[in-house]
Amino acid sequence: MSTGPSDTEIISQVLSGDHNAYAILVERYKAYVFTLTLRFTKSREDAEEVSQDIFIKAYRSLADFRGASKFSTWLYTIVNTTCITFLRKKRLEVHSLDEERTFEVADSYDSGFSANQVEQKSRINMVNRAISLLNTDDAEIITLFYKNEQSLEEIGQILGLEPNTAKVRLHRARTRLKEKMEKYFAEEVKDL
């Protein structure tokens, strides 16, 4: 995932008083944390604010990181709990998977692309939009597995699940992603 000093080395530096070293960790994980947060919040503004909170929380609790797991796994656990708290507070409208208007709603989501990019029939664009159509649980597990390089054991740890349960949940999430692609992006998939 990264070159340069390891996460553990950076954490030791921060704990021994070099607070600026924390910027390396933020740089290293900001995109992963932001992407994961965006899956919950569906808005870049909220995702930015929540991501900042996550990094501040992680900083304040850094002494509690004992290296029993990867730093990323520990950090994503904070992402998960912070996002759930955020959703509870905000009581975001949760769109049913079977709602026909989901597609229209998803079109209006600010998923991080400019208007021109959204119009492009690019593979990345299409996949990101398909993921944004999923419910937060499915989108989170797919992001953790494919983008955040977490194993099923680590995903289980982050989500508080047994690895086998995480595996089943991932399979189901992928099946639903396939369904979304077939339903809403059949043309794009054909063109690829």
Next chain:
Amino acid sequence: MNNRFDYSPLGDGGTGNIEERLWEYIDGQSSVDEKTTIEKLLETSRQWHEKYHELLEVHQLAQSSALEEPSLRFTKNVMEEIAKYHIAPATKTYINNKIIWGIGAFFIILIVGFLIYGFGQVDWNAKGDTNLPVNLNRVDFSKFFSNTYVNIFMMINVVLGLMLLDRYLASKKKKLQKEA
């Protein structure tokens, strides 16, 4: 959507979920035997072959999804914010271990003191009905156990004992998890 959980014999003699088995195969989590079986099925069964390519396409598409980037000022904002905070001490260091060991040592000394005092009261030369060197009839247990302070002391010992047991079991559990 059609056949999300597609249970089908497909001539493989099994009724397992095709998709689930194929996902495990794609993720590289199938056992060696299962891998061989699936590879054979992919060669011989058209349905398995088609399903495999269908899932593989989803897998590759999911892999190609991009990470979102926050604003350019993100790291700067975080660093400005954390300048206002201090790193909280680790949870386990909230309670100083030396204090715990000190309390433990105090009670151990107290117990040893009571034992020495108790045995000091025993007339080792006295002859009793039994062959025991201690004449239990002469030891006034009520003197020790009816006292409120002794009861409190015993209670604290029980609590400390339970705390130690909990700590021991927790460390054992952690060890087992690490090994697993």
